[in-house]
Amino acid sequence: MVGEQRFPAPGPAYAEFEAAFPFALDPYQRDGxxxxxAGAGVLVAAPTGAGKTVVGEFAVFLALRQGKRCFYTTPIKALSNQKYxxxxxxxxxHRVxxxxxxxxxxGDADVVVMTTEVLRxxxxxxxxxxxNLGFVVMDEVHYLADRFRGAVWEEVIIGLAPSVQLVSLSATVSNAEEFGDWLGEVRGDVRVVLSERRPVPLFQHVMAGRRLYDLFSDEAPTASxxxxxxxxxxxxxxxxxxxxKYVRDDSRTRRGRRTRDRIERNQAGRGDRGPNLVPRRDGAVEKxxxxxxxxxxxxIFSRVGCDAAVGQLLHSGLRLTTPDERARLEAIADAVASGLSPEDLDALEFGTFREGLRRGIAAHHAGMLPAFKEAVEQGFVEGLVKVVFATETLALGINMPARSVVLEKLVKYNGEAHVDITPxxxxxxTGRAGRRGIDVEGHAVVLWQRDIDPRQVAGLASRRTYPLRSSFSPTYNMAVNxxxxxxxxxARGLLEQSFAQYQTDKSVVGVARAVARNTDRIAALWRDAACEAGDFEAYARGRAEIKRLENESAKSRRTDRRAEAISALLELVPGDIxxxxxxxxxxxxxxxxPGKRDRGNPTPTVMTEQRQLKKLSLTDFPSPPAVAGRMRVPKHFDPxxxxxxxxxxxxxxxKLAGIDTRASRYVPAAMDAEVTEKIDALRAELKAHPVHGCPDREAHSRAAEKALRLERDTADLRRQVERRSNTIALRFDRICSVLRxxxxxxGDGRRVTPAGAMLARIYSELDLVAAEAIRAGVFDELTAPEFAAVASSLTYESRGGEQKRPARMPNRSTEIAQSAIRHIWRDLSLMERDHKLDPSRDPDIGFAEATFAWASGEDLAGILAATDLTAGDFVRSMRMVIDLLGQLADAAGQGVVRATAREAIDMLRRGVVSAAYDEDD
Structure with a gap:
């Protein structure tokens, strides 16, 4: 068990590091x-806010102390900026x-903070x-479960040089030990440091009406x-x-909302609904x-719900800040607005945002402009913003601990259906509740709903079930790289070491790692066998080939003799000598x-010269039996x-005395004449080889024989992997067959062609479609705004209900180009089907008109009104288009495509989009 591990004692570097802190570090931080x-890798898994990044900062400290480089990776740009x-x-x-x-x-500093994709x-x-890279810190490493980007983490973990110490920081997951075991398989010595202790104890509550109830009767906080x-x-x-008792069955039927509302009004009029215990949002905050x-x-698991909640609190007149706090929050809001035009601020409803912020009330979700979100985060960290209405994305990574966390409902929409949240x-x-060094306790509050079951809430709070599941899957870009x-x-061996493969079949990863080690050892042995006189590897393989032919010929003769022996035994009759x-x-x-009951394994009973009756088998006949003569066995012979x-x-x-037994002996078949001729030719070739006369030939041969023996062992290991589950490697093989x-x-799949080198620069989900579009000249005749619009179809995925009208391309040129891309996608989908691969997702033109309009200089308000996009979605989607255009420019090389892509990037990086890049700087 992880908790029973013995960790090394801290050394002098740790003592120097800890001395800089005004407080003693926790035991798990010290162990990490x-x-x-001590020179090992480590996985540190601890609750949110427990301070596990201290171990990552120690790796930075140690790298600087040892004169090595350290890369600190995070999953998102906002976290990278924060950590920087x-x-x-x-x-x-100067050092970061x-x-x-x-x-x-x-970028040449000793310590570089970066997104994981950059390191990949x-x-x-x-x-x-x-x-000179000595350490890599992977913060929020549990992101490898992310369906869209998780593969990047595994690519980095597998691809880093063995000399690099990996420091992995994860939220508390229920299979940390399994994840740690996998890290040990692929990285060598990796220890798991697991802390279940929360830095601030957590109390669990349910709010019903205006009253706050303890969830558990003993009122014990969750200290871990x-x-x-x-x-x-x-x-x-x-x-x-x-x-x-007041929840009628009518409300559970498939009646429409209007009918249910009427029933509830009637119930309320009759006084038979009972008290309404569902808290209002403003009432909950006041409590x-x-x-x-x-x-x-x-x-609140809805962007619209978060924005509506801010509006409700503003409408109620609630104010949660002091005059000094309001002044500071106004300054934060005005700093955000300084880089935006009045027209853009109107489109973004900045006045409402600023008024909410100055009252200590704000929303936080992916649909907000990044600058607005950062203003909320800054105000919250400073203790000025008192309540943030957020979607669950806030729980991932951003450093925004609070005294309390409120869950309005225990159901969320997962993109397909409304489902219960998991433990x-x-x-x-709820891990966000309780600020270390500020609060002595944190509080988790679940709001009452008409169909709530307190035991369900207790179940959610009582189970440690947050397993880490790999989302790793090879892509076309990954394959060529x-x-x-x-x-x-x-490459195949590396993929077989993935966490996805480990979870499918743990033994495969160990074998795959042994293959990787053997491959390095084989290369070293061939270097040892090198001879100045000539190509000793070719000479050694020629000798091995002669031995193989001789062995196979002998084996073939043995096989032939066995077949002959069975045939001869089946011909025996009683009395044969x-x-x-x-x-x-x-x-x-x-x-x-004759014992012919089993015709595949005859077992004749015989009498020997010593008058013994014995039952024989095929092991007694390595060569066919020779029949020397025949005699009569009495019909009623009783042994x-x-x-x-x-x-x-x-x-x-x-009878035996009258038989010439020497003439009846079996004569083995001679070696096949064709094989003999081939062996003779090889011997002559080796005799004429330049290294044949080398005085150190036998010394070279010993290293070569070890290499060849290790190659045979490695081939056996590969066959073991093949016999087991090989889903990842099989997908890789199929992808490579498409690429070939x-x-x-x-054609042999061993070399990346110039087209493959182009594909290696494109990291889009539709990477192969994009590469084929470049090769087909789809972008060659487009203007910069048109190029941007068409490229958007390769990055964008519509959310339900976004479009006010059917999506379309902005003009005839883009329609033609998009039709060509669609044709490419269809052809690739058919090829993927033929190679038993799941087809890539459809290109989506839902952002094309907005992209074209923005590149053409249209204002933000008109674009947002026409598309019903939120400002945050607009900026995030635009940045994805810009990223892809940069990749296409690099992939295409010198020429019109690169020039047009660069021009399109310049057109798109303006206004709120440009401001988002400025914030990163």
């Missing part, structure tokens, strides 16, 4: 740092850099920046992320039963303020019973009668 100082500023404050501007794809600050791209490119033990508060159980439980994060999601959301870097066999060629019964014998045995033995010896068919890989 000690493992890193933290490390600059601690270690100085930032690389996020859009931003490059001091460095590994594929064999970047010189990887030299382990399951809560305790009985459900009986008051809540009684309240639920009482409330259930939290009265109880001293602000600031709070109030989770893992509940833990992740891996083949180009390490070749197809090694045969020669037994080998074994304990070697010599002459007379057949008493149990001594007299019968004596009489038969006498007749046998009499299209000319991105050479």
């Amino acid at each position: 740092c000690a493992v890193v100082e 500023h933290d490390l600059v404050e601690r270690f100085g501007t 850099g930032l690389l996020t794809g859009d931003t490059s600050i001091n 791209n460095m590994i594929y490119a064999g970047s010189s920046a990887l030299r 992320a382990l399951p809560v033990k305790g009985d459900v508060n009986p008051e809540l159980v009684k309240l639920a039963k009482s409330d259930a 939290l303020e009265a109880e001293g439980l602000l600031p709070a994060i109030y989770f 893992g999601e509940y833990t992740q959301l 891996l083949v180009g870097r390490v070749g197809p066999e090694r 045969i020669g037994v060629p080998a074994g304990r019964h070697e010599g002459w014998a007379v057949v008493v019973d 149990r009668q001594a007299k019968d045995r004596r009489n038969l033995s006498a007749a046998f010896h009499s 068919a299209l000319g991105y890989l050479s």
Whole structure:
């Protein structure tokens, strides 16, 4: 068990590091740092806000102390920016850099903060920046479960050089031990440091009406992320039963909302609905303020709901800030507005945002402008914003702890249906409650709903079930990058080491790692066998080929002899006198019973020259038996009668005396003439080889023989992997077959072609469609706005209900280009089907008109009104288009496509889009 591990004692580097803190570090932080100082990799899994990044900062400290480089990776740009500023404050501007794809600050520094994709791209490119890299910190490593981007984490973990120490920081997951075991398989010595203890104890509550109930009867806080033990508060159980009496079955039927509302109004008029215990949003916030439980994060699983909640609180007149706090919040809001035009601010409803912020009320979700979200985060961290209405995305990564967390409902829409939140999601959301160093306790509050079951809430709070599941799957871009870097066999082996494969079949990863080690050892042995006189590897393989041919010929002869032996045994009849060629019964014998019941394994019973009756098998006949003669066996011969045995033995010896046994011996078949001729030719070739006369030939041969033997062992290991589950490798093989068919890989699949080198630069989900579009000249005749519009179809995915009218392309040129892209996608889908691959998603033109309009200089308000996009979605989608245009420009090389792509990027980077890039800087 992880909890029973013994960790090394901290060394002098840790003592120096800890001395800079005004407080003693937690035991798990000390253990994690000690493992890193001892030279091992580490996985630190701890609750949100527990301070696990201290171990990552120690890796940075140790790298600087040892004169090595350290890369600190995060899943999103906002976190990279946040961590960059933290490390600059601690270690100085000159020693820390930032690389996020859009931003490059001091990229040659000893410590560089970057998004994980940037590091992945460095590994594929064999970047010189990887030299002297001693440590990589992977913050929020549990992101590898992300369906869209999770594969990047595994690509980095597998692709980093073995000399790099990996420091992985994860939220508390229920299979941390399994994840740690996998890291140990692929990275060598990796220890798991698991902390279940929350830095601030957590109390669990349910708010019904204007009252706050404890969820558990013993009122015990959750001091750890382990399951809560305790009985459900009986008051809540009684309240639920009482409330259930007023919930009519009519409201559970498929009646329309209008009908249900009418029924409920009638019930209310008759007074038979009972008290309404569902808290109003403004009332819930007022109660939290009265109880001293602000600031709070109030989770509503809807962007529209978050914005509506801010409006409701503003309408209620609620104000949660002091005059000084309002002045500071106004300054934060005005700083955000300084880079935007009045027209853009009107389109973004900045006045409403500013008024809410100054009252200490704000929303936070992916649909907001990034600048607005950062203003909310800054105000919240400073303790000025008192309540944030947020979607669940806030729970991932951003440093915004609160005193309380509120869950309005325990149901969310997952993109397809409304589903209950999981215990893992509940833990992740409520983990934000309790600010370390500020609060002595945190509070999780679930709001009452008409059909709530307190025992269900208790179940969510009482289970540690947040398993990490790999989302890894090979892509076309990944395939050409891996083949180009390490070749197809090694690439396949790397993929077999993935966490996805490990979870499918743990044994495959160990075997795949052994294959990888053997491959490196084989290369070293061939270097040892090198001879100045010539190509000793070719000479050694020639010698091995002769031995193989001789062995196979001998084996073939043995196989032929076995077949001949079976055939000869099946021809035996009682009275045949045969020669037994080998074994304990070697010599002459007379057949008493041919034993042909099993025609694949005849077992004749014979009498030997020593008058013994024995049942023989194929092991007694390595060569076919020779029939020397025949004699009569009495019809009523009884082997149990001594007299019968004596009489038969006498007749046998009499017959044997008159037979020339030497003429009846089996003569082995000679080696096949064709094989003999081939062996002779090889011997002559080797004799004429330049290294044949080398005085050190036998010394070279010993290294070569070891290499060849290890190659055979490695081939056996590969066959073991093949016999087991190989879903990942099989998908890779199928992807490579598509790439060979299209000319991105050479015919033998061992070399990346110029087209493949182009594809290696495109990281879009529709990477192969984009590459084929470049090759087909789809973008060649487009203007910059047209290029941007068409490219958007390769990055955009519509959310339900976004479009006010059917999506279309902005003009005839883009329609023609999009039709060509659609044709490419269809052809690729058919090819993928033929190769048993799931087809790539459809290109989506839902953002094309907005992209064209923005590139053409139209104003933000008109675009948002026409598309019904939120400002945040608009900016995020536009940045994805810009990223792809940059990739297409790099992939296309010198020419019109690169020039047009660059022009399109310049047109798109204006206004709120440009401001988003400025914030990264």
